[in-house]
Amino acid sequence: MIISWTNTLEYQTSGGRGAYSEADAITTIDKGVNAKSYGYVGGKLTAKVSAIINGSPQSAGPNTAYLMGFAIPNATITSQLVSAYSGTTTHLLTGIAMKESTYRQFARRTLYGHTGLWPNESYDGGSHIGLMQMPTTKAYAWDWIVNTQDAATLFSAKVASAQRKENAIITAHSGLRVLTGTERENMALVLYGPYASHNLSKQYYAPVKDANGMWVWAVNTAGNPNGVTYANDVRNKIQ
Amino acid sequence: MTRTAKLALAVMLFVGSLPVRAQTPSDYPWMSPDSQNVSTRTWSISQIGGFVTEVTNADDPLTVGDFLFADLLGDGSLELVASTDVSGRGFFNELLISRKNTSAFSVQRITVQNLESLAHVLADLDADGKLEIVVPVSLTPYLEGAVPQAKWTAIYTWTGALYEERTAAFAPWYAANVLHGLQQALAATQQGGDPVAIALAQIQLDKATRASGGSPDAGMTDAQALAVSNDPNLRIWAAFALADIGTPAALATLATLLRDPDPSVASYATSARDKNAQEHCDRVSITIQSGGPQHLVNLVSAKPVVVVVDLPTRGNASLAPKSVTFGATGIEQSLISCNHTIKGISCLFRASLTGLQVGDGVATLRAKRSDGRCVIGRDAVQVGISPARISE
DSSP, rough: OEEEEEEEEEEEETTTTOOOOEEEEEEEEEOOOOOOOOOOOOOOEEEEEEEEEEEEEEEEEEEEEEEOOOOEEEEEHHHHHHOOOSSSSTTHHHHHHHHHHOSSEEEEEETTEEEEEEEOOOOSSSSTTTTTTTOOOOHHHOHHHHHHHHHHHHHHHHHHHHHHHHHHHHHHTOOOOOOHHHHHHHHHHHHHSSSSOOOGGGGSSEEEETTTEEEEEEEOOOTHHHHHHHHHHHHHTTT | HHHHHHHHHHOOOHHHHHHOOOGGGGGGGOOOSSTTTTTGGGOOHHHHHHHHHHHTOOSSSSEEEEEEETTTTTSBOOEEEEEEESSSSOOEEEEEEEEOOSSSSEEEEESSSSOOOOOTEEEETTSSSSSEEEEEESSSSOTTHHHHSOOEEEEEEEEESSSEEEEEGGGGHHHIIIIHHHHHHHHHHHHHHHHHHHHHHHHHHHHHHHHTSTTTTHHHHHHHHHOOOOHHHHHHHHHHHHHHHOOHHHHHHHHHHHHHSSSSHHHHHHHHHHHHHHHHHEEEEEEEEEEEEGGGEETTTTOEEEEESSSOOSTSSSBBBBGEEEESSOOOOEEEEEEEEEEEEEEEEOOGGGGOOOBOOOOEEEEBBSSSSSEEEEEOEEEOOOOTSSSO
């Protein structure tokens, strides 16, 4: 007897972000087994079964299961984040993860009427998700390695962007020194966060004149106070 | 094949082999009466992203959340309104208003809270033929992804040279369309009983009340109660509500949060205090006098930018000359000198130190008066770096 299985895996955040519904069909024969595995993906799984028994079509289901997230040990997260970034502050991404998600790829909540460890979504219905609060996609929701690796790549791009902005400011302000690696990371933290700006006057540091009339860098609490505090908070949360 | 036909074919093949430059909005008329104007074309999000990246001279690509072309001022000229993200993570926290001038584009930026859709953003609230811009703005800062941010609805209106926030001028509309909904939201959360949700709804209603012409210290009691909450996030919300209220009593309570035992709360309270210092300034009229009627600023020119500040030349309300800063945000130390003239107080600034960038459409001046009060003024500019394009 041939038994046909239709499995549908679906997920979306509480606000309908990152929605997917993927159906696949498999068959089994008699009491045989046809294993179907799901890797780094989850959601509500609905299975429907049909077969022709003694010439008569029969069906069963739908039966529902939930493929949920899991608790990732903090030490495992730290190890991944440190290996993903080779900048001046080796543990800097741990501060971002703590700031953005309190180190949680998954968080306890109720979705589809089922309470469990669902992807850790932002308060606004899930525009951002996971450890590094990346824009919601299936991969960023369920694969914490992809979430952290792509965030690390993005942050490295922000360090390069910070360097360009630093150069532009130095060009306009004769005598201004080059930033240290740590200071450039502070610039990059603002550019990674929600207070990022193209405006050169809204970076972590701004040029000001000292008592001798020389240009020096100052923390830009006037031009971007929230951005500065975001970056400082990340540093305070480094693990 | 005749010689002429061969030549024509060769020309066609040559032209066909040239790289095709993608069309951008700058290739089309920005006048609404023109039947081929830029708004009649279909543009993708990525095309508009490329366009705004180019006109703002951004060194990182801007991502667009939503956009539309509209005749904001009812004068036949189209503007592009686009919400944009700089972070690369989809925080659409800047609204860009791009308009085409005779020689280039100029862009005004308005800070908003994650504006993914422009639905309901434009409306002619006072029936003057010019569209107001109605946008969500953050009241409290981003703490982490899962923690809500309080926001309020700000109304920007055209003031002759640029869009400026004038929410209080639309109090009747605000009461009917914003306050009512916030009151209902607060009532609903009170029934739910979640203290965080109630606090959020309350401070949003309080801010909306203040912004729309209500009592300047509306919500003071609520903010003071949050300031002694056991929840550090609520104390941070209190800090920003108190800074926004800005009265001496509110700032006194905020001062207690500067010494909060939780370093994160203390840090955010400091940020709130800094924000208060920037935002609670008296508005002053400024006029950029150099660069002709479009206030052209040439970043590579040695000629100073001339700005006249409409303040008395003597007395407590006069300008403390050395306090004047001017540029992209108004914090830039670009001052050369200020002098008293027949027209008022005239200040000269070095263009290269203003932080202005090609495409910027607004410049800001900040200063202190002799009595210690801070003032802020804005005017439209058009910024360039090429002597050939931007005359002096």
